[in-house]
Amino acid sequence: MPEPAGPDLLRLDGVCKSFGKVVVADRLSLTVGAGDLVGIVGPNGAGKSSLFGLIAGDLRPSAGQIVFAGRPVTRLDATARCRMGIGRTFQVPRPFGGMTVLENVLVAVQQGAGLRRRPSYAAAAAVLDRTGLLGDANIPAERLGLLSRKRLEVARALATGPDLLLLDEVAGGLTDPEVAELVTIVRGISAQGVAVVWIEHVLHALTATVHRLLCLAGGTFIGDGAPAEVLALPEVREVFLGTEVTASLHQAGPRLADGQDREDR
Numbered sequence: 001m002p003e004p005a006g007p008d009l010l011r012l013d014g015v016c017k018s019f020g021k022v023v024v025a026d027r028l029s030l031t032v033g034a035g036d037l038v039g040i041v042g043p044n045g046a047g048k049s050s051l052f053g054l055i056a057g058d059l060r061p062s063a064g065q066i067v068f069a070g071r072p073v074t075r076l077d078a079t080a081r082c083r084m085g086i087g088r089t090f091q092v093p094r095p096f097g098g099m100t101v102l103e104n105v106l107v108a109v110q111q112g113a114g115l116r117r118r119p120s121y122a123a124a125a126a127v128l129d130r131t132g133l134l135g136d137a138n139i140p141a142e143r144l145g146l147l148s149r150k151r152l153e154v155a156r157a158l159a160t161g162p163d164l165l166l167l168d169e170v171a172g173g174l175t176d177p178e179v180a181e182l183v184t185i186v187r188g189i190s191a192q193g194v195a196v197v198w199i200e201h202v203l204h205a206l207t208a209t210v211h212r213l214l215c216l217a218g219g220t221f222i223g224d225g226a227p228a229e230v231l232a233l234p235e236v237r238e239v240f241l242g243t244e245v246t247a248s249l250h251q252a253g254p255r256l257a258d259g260q261d262r263e264d265r
């Protein structure tokens with residue numbers, strides 16, 4: 001397993017969560033270092049989004065501990081964890097549709113980062129710039145195309161001033177050039193020292209970006225390490241049965257067969 005990029009920022013110890021008979025976390029343990037850039041893959045329904053819910057405070061574990069920045073956060077709600085520096089996007093974007101892009105980002109800056117007045121406008125402008133949204137600042141969110149909706153989802157999470165950014169399938173449904181734009185944005189965020197954990201079905205986006213890849217299946221991590229090594233593991237290949245590797249890991253990385261990369265246009 002590669003060494004984390006810095007001291008532990010996030011630690012999960014023996015975290016458990018089930019929905020009825022569906023086990024999404026079975027004594028999950030995980031550490032993410034400050035400034036780390038980690039990808040998560042796994043079959044549909046594996047519990048990847050639920051894992052983000054557990055980390056961000058939208059879901060409560062039935063057992064186990066979550067520690068962020070050296071403090072136990074297991075009992076803290078999502079608002080408290082956001083203010084401590086955990087930002088997340090949602091698989092289905094959740095902007096305020098009638099508000100402009102700038103207004104959406106301002107809400108996140110003011111509520112999440114706690115800034116007011118002029119500093120909040122400056123911070124919002126910086127986030128719009130980093131996510132390529134300056135030209136869309138005055139457009140109502142509901143009128144955005146898919147790429148800009150994805151950018152806005154990242155922008156709203158970034159605007160809360162996170163040390164840890166959780167990205168849930170932000171590349172789904174995008175064309176290859178659009179995916180490349182998003183990869184550039186994520187790399188830029190990572191280069192500023194923000195730790196990023198990115199769940200994605202678009203494997204070539206992940207393999208082009210992350211240093212470490214985890215594969216979640218059956219409530220546990222069945223792979224954790226360098227992306228090429230994890231994707232070559234027999235148990236990982238098994239859960240992706242029916243997927244087609246169309247490109248070398250050393251080039252663009254593998255792609256899922258048509259239909260695996262779920263469309264959400």
Ligand SMILES: Nc1ncnc2c1ncn2[C@@H]1O[C@H](COP(=O)(O)OP(=O)(O)OP(=O)(O)O)[C@@H](O)[C@H]1O
Nearest residue numbers: 019022024042043044045046047048049050051091
């Ligand atoms: N709030 C909930 N109540 C009941 N069941 C849930 C809830 N959230 C998730 N589940 C179930 O838990 C399982 C894991 O869901 P989750 O959304 O975490 O998977 P995922 O790995 O993100 O899948 P996908 O790749 O399709 O996004 C699924 O069977 C889902 O139906």
Ligand SMILES: [Mg+2]
Nearest residue numbers: 048049050091
């Ligand atoms: Mg999901």
